[in-house]
Amino acid sequence: MRTFTDQRGTLHVFNATPKRIVSLVPSQTELLFDLGLEDSIVGITKFCVHPFHFKSTKKIIGGTKKVHYEKIKLLHPDIIIANKEENTPEIVAELSAICPVWVTDIITIDDSLQMIADFGALFHKRTEAQKWRDKIHFALHDFQNFMRDKPAHKVAYFIWANPYMVAGGNTFINEMLRLNKFENIYDNHPNYEGRYPEVIIQKIRQEGDPDLILLSSEPFPFTDEHAFELGRYTHHAKTVFVDGEMFSWYGSRLIKAFEYFKKIHQSIA
Known part of the structure; x- marks a missing residue:
């Protein structure tokens, strides 16, 4: 049994690493792909345009503000990835009846780096997550110099x-x-x-x-x-x-x- 806390402060308990992921946020869908989780992603929104081929290989479950609950249920997800700004509290509450809903809250670059670390731990992709964090730190320092x-x-x-x-x-x-x-x-x-x-x-x-x-x-x-x-x-x-x-x-x-x-x-x- 493993416990994690999302950026909204909600405690989540998992008996095993989540293997079936529904992502409700385009930028987070892209991140999950870049962490090597393509095969685990089973559902995305119509706005999840990166990577491009996901539009034909993943199930579209609606938009960020209007999701199709029955389509999500049929995917039997282990976890749903949402965001405080993109998805309403009502959506999160209703989806929580299907499976755990992990909510991110991103205002700063540090928040984004924390999200990457959280995903690394949550999905057993710590090495990949650390590589992305290191690359972003380096690129940020370079841009600040610029x-x-x-x-x-x-x-x-x-x-x-x-x-x-x-x-x-x-x-x-x-x-x-x-x-x-x-x-x-x-x-x-x-x-x-x-x-x-x-x-x-x-x-x-x-x-x-x-x-x-x-x-x-x-x-x-x-x-x-x-x-x-x-x-x-x-x-x-x-x-x-x-x-x-x-x-x-x-x-x-x-x-x-x-x-x-x-x-x-x-x-x-």
Whole structure:
């Protein structure tokens, strides 16, 4: 019998290493694959697009906010991997009747490294997990050196239009912005509540007037028309279309993210 505690503080007891995994989070699906657990993954969401071949080899059980409970039951999972932000408490509670639901809570890189270590212990992949942790530590140190002489920029990171929504404080995206010396004008802004507030773009100038407007590739497909509309309400902001996966996916994706961030800084220099 083995006991583990997830990042929500829930204690889990397993008689054996979980062999049948349902993953409800795209970035965590990618991490599980990178830890060598492809054969153990039996169910994923329609948003789990990496690795690409999973769409044809794994059972799709719905999305992150709407899951098909009967499909999950039929997979006879030993464990379901969820996330505090991606999956609602109601989903977690209902799925807990099927099997243990492991909930991650990721705000910082340290949280992500803890998740990797947890998965290593939970799935008997400690060596693989430590390799990924070491690679991320090295890549992070290299990127911090790269950023040492880079100037800071005020930014607004948009995730949605109609209505316009941004990444606020206490989010993994905000942590990635800080790492890039991107000062998020909506980080705990007094005029807005929540981690992803709906904002009034006509007030963007008086509420922070960013140097850069970052338009994420996910979850909303921004276009040049959105960039033009947002640009009308700033003094001088440059609009940059960015890969949302690099700013919001945690786990093994961080290795690719650091290299991607370097390219962004080279393009805006």
